[in-house]
Amino acid sequence: MSKAASILAGDRLTLARLLTQVENDTAQGHEVLNELFPHTGKAHLIGVTGAPGTGKSSLVNQLALHYRKLNGHPNRIAIVAVDPSSPFTGGAVLGDRVRMRDLAGDPDVFIRSMASRGSLGGLAQATAAVVQTFDAAGFDIILIETVGAGQAEVDIARLAHTTLVIEAPGLGDDIQAIKAGILEIADILVVNKADRPGAENTERSLRGMLELAHPVQRVFQHHGKNITIPETIQSQAPLWVPPIQQTVATEGRGIPELVEAIRQHAAYLRESGNWTARDRTRIQSELDTMIQETLVSEFRAKVSDTRYNEVLKKVLKRSLSPWEAVKMLLNGRQE
Amino acid sequence: MSKAASILAGDRLTLARLLTQVENDTAQGHEVLNELFPHTGKAHLIGVTGAPGTGKSSLVNQLALHYRKLNGHPNRIAIVAVDPSSPFTGGAVLGDRVRMRDLAGDPDVFIRSMASRGSLGGLAQATAAVVQTFDAAGFDIILIETVGAGQAEVDIARLAHTTLVIEAPGLGDDIQAIKAGILEIADILVVNKADRPGAENTERSLRGMLELAHPVQRVFQHHGKNITIPETIQSQAPLWVPPIQQTVATEGRGIPELVEAIRQHAAYLRESGNWTARDRTRIQSELDTMIQETLVSEFRAKVSDTRYNEVLKKVLKRSLSPWEAVKMLLNGRQE
Numbered sequence: 001m002s003k004a005a006s007i008l009a010g011d012r013l014t015l016a017r018l019l020t021q022v023e024n025d026t027a028q029g030h031e032v033l034n035e036l037f038p039h040t041g042k043a044h045l046i047g048v049t050g051a052p053g054t055g056k057s058s059l060v061n062q063l064a065l066h067y068r069k070l071n072g073h074p075n076r077i078a079i080v081a082v083d084p085s086s087p088f089t090g091g092a093v094l095g096d097r098v099r100m101r102d103l104a105g106d107p108d109v110f111i112r113s114m115a116s117r118g119s120l121g122g123l124a125q126a127t128a129a130v131v132q133t134f135d136a137a138g139f140d141i142i143l144i145e146t147v148g149a150g151q152a153e154v155d156i157a158r159l160a161h162t163t164l165v166i167e168a169p170g171l172g173d174d175i176q177a178i179k180a181g182i183l184e185i186a187d188i189l190v191v192n193k194a195d196r197p198g199a200e201n202t203e204r205s206l207r208g209m210l211e212l213a214h215p216v217q218r219v220f221q222h223h224g225k226n227i228t229i230p231e232t233i234q235s236q237a238p239l240w241v242p243p244i245q246q247t248v249a250t251e252g253r254g255i256p257e258l259v260e261a262i263r264q265h266a267a268y269l270r271e272s273g274n275w276t277a278r279d280r281t282r283i284q285s286e287l288d289t290m291i292q293e294t295l296v297s298e299f300r301a302k303v304s305d306t307r308y309n310e311v312l313k314k315v316l317k318r319s320l321s322p323w324e325a326v327k328m329l330l331n332g333r334q335e
Numbered sequence: 336m337s338k339a340a341s342i343l344a345g346d347r348l349t350l351a352r353l354l355t356q357v358e359n360d361t362a363q364g365h366e367v368l369n370e371l372f373p374h375t376g377k378a379h380l381i382g383v384t385g386a387p388g389t390g391k392s393s394l395v396n397q398l399a400l401h402y403r404k405l406n407g408h409p410n411r412i413a414i415v416a417v418d419p420s421s422p423f424t425g426g427a428v429l430g431d432r433v434r435m436r437d438l439a440g441d442p443d444v445f446i447r448s449m450a451s452r453g454s455l456g457g458l459a460q461a462t463a464a465v466v467q468t469f470d471a472a473g474f475d476i477i478l479i480e481t482v483g484a485g486q487a488e489v490d491i492a493r494l495a496h497t498t499l500v501i502e503a504p505g506l507g508d509d510i511q512a513i514k515a516g517i518l519e520i521a522d523i524l525v526v527n528k529a530d531r532p533g534a535e536n537t538e539r540s541l542r543g544m545l546e547l548a549h550p551v552q553r554v555f556q557h558h559g560k561n562i563t564i565p566e567t568i569q570s571q572a573p574l575w576v577p578p579i580q581q582t583v584a585t586e587g588r589g590i591p592e593l594v595e596a597i598r599q600h601a602a603y604l605r606e607s608g609n610w611t612a613r614d615r616t617r618i619q620s621e622l623d624t625m626i627q628e629t630l631v632s633e634f635r636a637k638v639s640d641t642r643y644n645e646v647l648k649k650v651l652k653r654s655l656s657p658w659e660a661v662k663m664l665l666n667g668r669q670e
Contacts, residue, residue, distance in 0.1 A: 030658045037656035276651075283650055283657065290661045295630040298665075315618055316611075321372035322618065323365045326625045330633075 004035035007137050012107065015137055019112055022129045033129065036136035041279065043078075043135040044266055047157040049146045049185075050166030055192045057081070058249040059166060060145050064109055066255045067141050076108045078134035078142045082127055082156055083114070110139065124155040125289050128282070131159055157185045158285065161278055162265045164258075166190045167206060169198030183209050186242050188261050194246035194254065203244055210242060240268050302333040339370035342472050347442065350472055354447055357464045368464065371471035376614065378413075378470040379601055382492040384481045384520075385501030390527045392416070393584040394501060395480050399444055401590045402476050411443045413469035413477045417462055417491055418449070445474065459490040460624050463617070466494055492520045493620065496613055497600045499593075501525045502541060504533030518544050521577050523596050529581035529589065538579055545577060575603050637668040 006014040021029030046063075050056050060079055067075045103109045112134075114127060127144065134142050146156045157163045165186035170193075183189075189210070191202050243261050247254030269275040311329055314320035320328070341349040356364030381398075385391050395414055402410045438444045447469075449462060462479065469477050481491050492498045500521035505528075518524075524545070526537050578596050582589030604610040646664055649655035655663070 034656040034658055038653045041653055280647075280651055284647060287647060287650060287657050287660055290657055291634065291664065292627060292631055294661055294665060295634055296627055299626060299630055312615075312619060312622065315622060316615055318373045318376055321369040322622050322625055323369055325622055326629055329626065330629060 002035070003032045007032070007036065007133075008039065010138070012110065015110070015133070019130055019133055022133050023114065023126050025126070025129075029129075033133065033136070036133065039138070040132055040135040043139055043142050044162070044262075045131060045135075045142050045144060045160045046262060047144045047146070047160030047163040047185075048166065049157060049163065050168075050190075050192075051171060052147060053171055054166040054168040055249050056145055056147070056166050059190065059192055059247060060143050061103065062247075062249045062252055062255045063143060063259065064103060064141075066252075066259050068106065068109065070259075075140045076138060077110070078131075078137075078139040079109070079111045079145065080127060080130055080134070080142065081111070081113045081145045082123065083147050110134065124159075125286070127156055128159055128286050154185055159282055161269055161275060162187045162262055164188050164190055164262075166192050167202055168193040169196045169202045187240065187265050188258070189242050189244045190254075190258060191244060191246045192249055195248045195251075199246060203246065206244055210244075240265065240272075299330075299333070303329055307332060337370070338367045342367070342371065342468075343374065345473070347445065350445070350468070354465055354468055357468050358449065358461050360461070360464075364464075368468065368471070371468065374473070375467055375470040378474055378477050379497070379597075380466060380470075380477050380479060380495045381597060382479045382481070382495030382498040382520075383501065384492060384498065385503075385525075385527075386506060387482055388506055389501040389503040390584050391480055391482070391501050394525065394527055394582060395478050396438065397582075397584045397587055397590045398478060398594065399438060399476075401587075401594050403441065403443065405594075410475045411473060412445070413466075413472075413474040414444070414446045414480065415462060415465055415469070415477065416446070416448045416480045417458065418482050445469065459494075460621070462491055463494055463621050489520055494617055496604055496610060497522045497597055499523045499525055499597075501527050502537055503528040504531045504537045522575065522600050523593070524577050524579045525593060526579060526581045527584055530583045530586075534581060538581065541579055545579075575600065575607075634665075634668070638664055642667060 001009070003014055003018065007018060018029060018032055022033065048056055048060050048063075060081075064077045064079060067077050103111065112130060114123065114130065131142055131144060144156060144160055163185050165183065165188075167189065168191065183206075189206050191199055191206070193199070245254055245258045245261055247258055249255070266275075269278065308329065311320065311325045315322055315325045336344070338349055338353065342353060353364060353367050357368060383391055383395050383398075395416075399412045399414060402412050438446065447465060449458065449465065466477055466479060479491060479495055498520050500518065500523075502524065503526065518541075524541050526534055526541070528534070580589055580593045580596055582593055584590070601610075604613065643664065646655065646660045650657055650660045
């Protein structure tokens with residue numbers, strides 16, 4: 001049986017090996033992915049992001065458990081835990097330990113941790129390939145968990161159909177500023193640790209920020225005229241306003257409601273045509289990254305190290321500007 | 336007088352216009368930068384990074400004021416405030432207002448704010464070009480301030496000769512995890528707001544993390560043998576252990592000591608040869624980014640939009656894998 005066939009048949013060991021090849025961007029990995037690619041496009045990709053201390057790992061854990069128990073839905077779940085904040089993997093490893101206790105031994109749950117390897121773009125691309133592999137392998141729900149609140153999370157969230165942004169009470173107001181950017185990518189907001197004091201405050205401030213980020217559009221242009229939509233029919237417009245869900249992940253509280261909100265978001269995406277639109281954006285950005293990387297390797301094959309270092313030396317001496325250096329290197333390519 | 340000559344003569348208006356062209360990556364901007372490039376390489380580039388709430392902007396402000404007043408050093412100071420965390424520029428604008436009060440009207444201080452424009456790589460590259468412009472224009476000290484603690488800060492810190500990481504008491508332990516990565520780029524650690532309760536605790540925990548990140552190397556290899564360096568001569572090894580400086584920026588406390596630590600770091604870099612090494616790394620990464628961007632524009636000129644969209648459509652239908660698509664597009668280039 002070919003590797004692709006083994007994976008489609010549910011062989012975990014072959015899958016684990018392919019994931020490693022895919023992460024390391026090997027030619028063998030690409031070959032198997034080529035074969036598997038026609039089987040992708042079925043999974044619901046769910047991004048989960050939030051600052052450290054929000055209880056993200058427990059929440060992802062509980063979501064996975066809940067999806068596994070849904071009646072009449074024999075869901076297969078993949079969890080991809082990405083830690084772009086640091087070459088240290090402390091956070092991810094800790095999260096894994098929590099998970100192992102509840103999910104270990106379930107053959108229909110597959111957990112994969114990914115840590116930063118220097119390059120941010122590289123991580124987003126490796127994550128995309130890993131997610132694609134799970135998708136092809138027949139996992140119905142893929143939870144992509146990222147730590148932090150920076151550009152890395154935004155890039156990785158772009159992979160997902162539905163993005164959950166997790167908050168928790170008592171993490172300090174200072175962090176609010178940095179969260180403004182991340183709110184824009186939220187499809188669903190979660191106030192986890194909602195049994196702690198301040199949960200209502202957190203929800204209120206999120207609601208305030210949401211209103212700034214997603215003003216409900218009441219006026220449309222039609223034949224050059226502004227048309228105000230009456231309140232009564234506004235709900236018919238295909239518009240998604242991110243709901244806010246309180247949870248206490250450690251006790252499983254709010255999880256069924258959160259899963260229902262995720263289901264509604266998927267239904268909204270399909271009805272509005274946004275599911276295809278997000279797919280298109282994701283695949284196009286993947287394609288563009290791959291084109292870029294291939295062009296750079298072509299260039300490296302055509303320009304000798306000696307030549308490159310000569311030119312670099314001139315730039316370091318300031319006798320050549322970087323722009324002049326680029327022109328010189330590109331003109332000197334050997335076909 | 337040419338634009339480059341005006342800038343070398345200290346014309347602020349021409350400089351401001353060039354900065355805008357450089358940020359927008361225009362051909363005119365490149366032309367002037369080509370002319371100015373031989374004049375770069377003189378400034379001390381100082382990166383200042385830390386989470387929101389650490390008082391970074393006040394600290395940068397105070398550093399600028401102190402540098403301006405140093406006896407016998409008629410320093411010209413540039414401040415580049417970068418906010419990669421969000422497309423909103425709230426933080427930077429706020430910081431600017433604080434600055435305006437103390438630094439406004441000083442013709443030898445130039446402040447430039449830069450906000451994220453979607454692409455992370457783009458921001459780091461634009462920042463590099465802006466810094467280069469200030470360097471060429473004869474600014475002696477360039478303070479590069481970034482908000483947050485993600486990969487963006489690491490990328491931007493790579494521009495600097497000396498990187499200051501700012502902490503403050505009472506920002507919560509949860510943030511510590513995300514700070515581990517940022518510690519690795521710190522040349523000097525600052526505990527700002529040191530008059531607040533908990534300053535000693537913050538310093539102690541930083542010291543603990545430092546010892547993990549920078550273990551003092553006591554054993555060297557020599558002709559294949561491990562040689563343990565006696566404690567007495569260890570201080571002679573060209574080794575930089577990041578010092579920790581407490582400050583209260585709002586009152587100017589600790590600022591002269593911090594400036595002295597920065598001077599010592601510059602001296603260390605020059606003696607150890609690391610100044611040149613950092614310059615080389617920075618310029619090489621700049622060159623590589625420019626090569627990459629040029630290759631992508633070449634490709635776009637050679638492949639028609641129609642062709643590209645045809646191939647993309649096949650990938651979206653899953654009848655072609657991304658790897659096959661890249662091969663097809665690259666083979667179909669028109670020379």
